[in-house]
Amino acid sequence: MxxxxxxxxxxxxxxxxxxxxxxxxxxxxxxxxxxxxxxxxxxxxxxxxxxxxxxSTLDQVGTCPISQPPEWPPVLQIPAQRYRAVRTDFISDSDLPDESCKATGSCPVTMLVTGYNQTLGLSVASNMFARGSLNINSSDILFSLADYPLGSESKTQFSSFLEPAFFSNLPVYYVQSQCDPNSEFPVSLQIGFVAFQQDVSCVPGLQLWRNSSSEINDELYKGYRKGNKERKINEILAAYDFLNSNANNFNPLGLTRVPRSINLISNACLNFLLGPSVQMPFEFVKEMPKPETKLRLDFSSQLGPLFLSLVIFQLFPVVLTSLVYEKQQKLRIMMKMHGLGDWPYWMISYAYFLLISSIYMLCLVIFGSLIGLKFFTLNDYSIQFVFYFIYVNLQVSAAFLVADLFCNVKTTAVVGYMMVFCSGLLGGFLFQFFLQDTSFPRVGIVFMELYPGFSLYRGLYEFAEYSYNGNHMGTDGMRWKDLNDSKNGMREVLIIMLVQWLVVIGVAYYANQVASSGRSPLFFFWKHQNKCSKFFRKPSCQKEGSKFFVEMEKLDVVQEREKVEQLLLESSTSHAIICDDLKKLYPGRDGNPEKFAVRGLSLALPQGECFGMLGPTGAGKTSFINMISGLIKPSSGAAYVHGLDIRMDMDRIYTSMGICPQHDLLWETLTGREHLLFFGRLKNLKGAALNQAVEESLRNVNLFHGVADKQAGKYSGGMKRRLSVAISLIGDPKVRGNTRTFSSAHSMEEAEHLCDRLGIFMDGSLQCVGNPKELKARYGGSYVFTITTSSNNDEEVENLVRRLSPNANKIYQISGTQKFELPKQEIIISRVFKAIENAKSRFTIHAWGLDDTTLEDVFMKVTRGA
Missing domain, CATH: 1.20.5 (Single alpha-helices involved in coiled-coils or other helix-helix interfaces)
Known part of the structure; x- marks a missing residue:
């Protein structure tokens, strides 16, 4: 993988x-x-x-070799006839022409003027457009047209090798204060071997005063073309703000976007100051010469930020799901049980994911460079290394932090990949617009970059911009000196990600300690101050009041509770495990009431004892063992393993504990041998001792021939169970085997033969405790007599049993088979044999038997009583 x-x-x-x-x-x-x-x-x-x-057409001209670019007359951007400013319901200025001019095609083009001095402003503006009849010199047409500003409805291009005004079907105008009748003339231009002729018609120019630039802005905004076809549009030719200009100080500001209008205001100022004979002609515009080129699109740079952010960010759900998988499968707990502490686990896991992420990014840069993607080859590799290294560290740290919020791998995968696509799409279709909007506050950009997905996108966006410009202009991409550019956001991105990395990794470790161990958020204040431990228990730590369950609690259970109370006051080391009023309460969900899985369990297990727990499904056995092994946290009460509190010292308890949990906690991609090698190393086994322990463990559980090197995910249920047993026993843990063993069982025969003591659990409570013989003597002081005859003889059989034992208790009857409990003090076995022989002469007996009490009988009697 x-x-x-x-x-x-x-x-x-x-x-x-x-x-x-x-x-x-x-x-x-x-x-x-x-x-x-x-x-x-x-x-x-x-x-x-x-x-x-x-x-060439307008689409082709950009690729042509042009040693002598043509000279084109500078033009104004003329609003189309249907869009020219008129009086409307949203712009009702009386100085604007009536809307009826659009029907006749006679609407003028409007220029707005403002400033501190209205007289000065209008006087200067009146000099902008020529008056009188045209005087065109065909031998020097460009110089002649300098006095008569041309304009076009066509849109400008990125280059001026071809002027779209002379290559489109839209009309070309010249602007005058007042147009004469039949004011149309042809203009001939020679471009190479081709002559162009264009008819030019007059359009009247209207200069209008506005009291402030805000009024102009409002009018511009209301008349702006926003794509709504039903909406009326009012466009103007140009706008000028003379500010504080006067006869000695001209300081006009043009609110327009073409050079020709700037020349118009410059000439108007010169005419106002020095007379009409002084002017600054604007004859032509032309591009720089260029060689033949091919139309190319650097796709990697154009699509880079969006595409590469998705490529890089996909590492996040990979790391996240791996961490949640270990949590869901409780593999992290298993590693802790076998001695792997939190800090080594974090270091190993973090280093592993960082290594995988770094190799991934290294391969991305190398492969991209080898196949010639400009995104990688033009930008300085050292900047790329620093950027990617800091980001993958931040990403891995964030995955550790977010993993504490999830417990299910499928849910995590869905959320993780949704974050990937949402981050990429939001970056490409939202965040990038803010980056390109120079009016958006820089502090807002920085605030948005606090989200790691946007900081990644910003860095990739900067790389893409520099590589794209470098590819088209023949220059280098981003270099370290470029980070000092105020428009370059890479430096702030690196700082933000570096600080975030350090903060997130600290918060992630702290949150993991709280979430995984159930510790208080202030656990670091009393990590080593276990005041209520077994060996330092003070009276103030003890609960007030009696712990007895009044009359309902059996004597043996009461004695066990008293024994626990006494041991907690002593510093004895004779008992390996002590449970003190341990409880587990599951809260109610979906309308169901809360459930007590364990109700105030008190139990003491001496060293060397094998203790077995018996009970029906749902009795609380698994919950109890899960609390002891640290898989779940108790609701109240305490338990001590070798004097260490399970609520605060599980990391130290795991060093001496071996557990075979109810459910197999295995990596499905690892083989049986790899599992044992891994957990053997956690138990500090090395070299030959490790290999010998693994081989012995595989043989002991019959996983040696042909299956030791098979993935655990392909094992059968029984094989997984045997592997779990081998894992729990490797390394010779103290709490197991012949030393101190806790067992939860459903098999009575297994429990009776293996356990030194037994406890029967029912509804979360300990009902009785003792060795098998004691339990059978205490709860099973009777024989079980079973006899099978014809159903017609049921009454005779019952009379026979009553003669043998007046206090006999019938416990079973079906189709001629009856079962009775006979008190031992009333029964002489020889009399039973003699009575059966006599009965055979009166009716047919198909089968009969007299059994001593079994542990199963004890179990059934105790659970029925409970």
Whole structure:
């Protein structure tokens, strides 16, 4: 699985290359290359293929070689006739033209002016547009047009190799204060071998005063084209704020987006100050020369932030589900039971996931670089290393923190991958817009970057921007010196992630200690101050009042409770396990009442004793053993193992405990041998001793031939159970085997033959305790007489039994078979044999038997009484 995870970046990078090649193939089509045509240059009817800007469309011109870029007249952005500013229900200024002008096509273009001095502003603005008839010099048409500002409804392009105003079907205008009738003339331009002719018509310009820039902004906003086709749109030509300008100090601010309007206000200022003969002509605009290029899209840089954030962030649910899997399968508890402390576990697990994540990121960068992704090759590798290393540390730490919130692997996987996709999509379709919005406060960006997914996206976004610009401009990508740029957010991202990493890893360890051990949030204050331990128990630590369950508690149970009370006041080490009024209460759920699994259990187990617990399903046996082994926490009461409190010292208790839990706690991907090698090392076995212990354990549980190296997930239920037994016994733990063993059993024969003492559990309470002989003598002082005859003889059989034992108790009868309990003090066995022989002469006896009391009979009698 780890190998598949590590090599997955290779396939992801190949996927990017495949998409890049498909994009390049599409971009290499003739419609995206420099335009060509066949030109008859000599007039002999033979054409020659010519390629260049003059034969190209607007989509093709960007790839043409242009040694001498053409000169184009500068143009204004003219609002379309249907969008020009008029009086409307939302803009009712009286100086605007009536809406009826749109029907006749006579609406002027509006320019708004504001400032501190209205007279000055309007005077200067009135000089912006020429008056009178046109005077066009065909020999120097660009110089002639400098006095008559042209404009177009077409949108500007990113380059000026071709002016869209002369290549679109939209009209071209020149702006005058007042248009004369038939004010239309042709304009001829020569581009290479091709001559362009464009008809230019007049459009009147209207200068209107507004009292403040806020009024202009409001008007601009109300008339802005927002994509709603039903909404009326009011667009203006340009807007100017003269601020505090006067005759000695001109300080105008243009609220527009084209260079031609800036030239207009500059000339208007010169005319106002120095007269109409002084002007600054704006003849043409042209691009820098360029070689032939191919249309290319650096797909890895364009898609990089979104795609790579999903690729990198997918490590999060992988680590998260692995941690929750160990919690769900209680493998973490098993490791603690075998001596692996919290700190070593954290160090090992953290180092493992960090190593896997680092190799994953290293493979991603190497594979991406080998196949030529500019995202990786142009940016400084040292910056990439620092960024990725800090982030994977933060990601692993966050996974440890979030793992404390989940207990189910499936739920964790769903939530984890939802976080992956939500983080990527929110980064690409929300966070990126805030990054590109220069008006958004920087502190807001920093606040959003506190979420690790956004800090990752910000770093990838910066890498993508630098690689994209470097690829198109032929420069390097991001370098360390670029981190000092105020527009570069990489430095703040690195600082945020570094601080978050240190904070999150500390909080994660603390939360894990509280969540996994059930400790108080202030556990570190009294970690080593177990004042109520067995050997230092003070009177103030004891509960007030009697612990007896009044008359209902049996004498042997009362004696066991008193024994516990006495041992808690002594410093004796003769008992390995002492339970003091231990209780477990499960809260009510889904309308069900709360459930007492264990009700005030007091029990003392001396060293060397094998103690067996008997009880029906649901009696509380598993809950009791789970409390002793640390799988669950008691609701109240206490238990001590070798003087260590299970509520606070389980880590130390595990060093001397071996447990075979009710359910098999195994890694399904590890073999039986690997399980034993792992847990053997936890028990401090090494070298030859470890190998010998593993081999002996495999032979002892019959998992040697052909199955020792088979994955545990493929074992049968019985094989898993045997492996669990071998795990619990490896390393010779103290609380087990021939030393001190706790057993929960359903088999009476097993319990009777193996256990030194037995306790019968019922409804969470200890009903009786003692060795098997004592229990049978105390609760089983009778024989069980069983006889099978014809059902017609049932009455004669019962009379026979009453003569043998007047106090006999019938406990079973069906189809001629009857079973009776006969008090031992009333029975002489020879009389029973003699009575049966005499009865055979009167009726047929198919079978009969006289049995001593079994442990099962004792169990049934005790549970019925309870």
């Amino acid at each position: 780890n190998i598949r995870l590590v090599i997955s970046p290779f396939f992801l990078c190949l996927f990017l290359v495949l998409i890049q090649s498909l994009v390049n193939k599409e971009l290499d089509k003739s419609s995206n290359r420099c335009g060509c045509t066949c030109v008859d240059t000599d007039g002999d009817g033979q054409c020659e293929k010519k390629c260049g800007i003059e034969y």
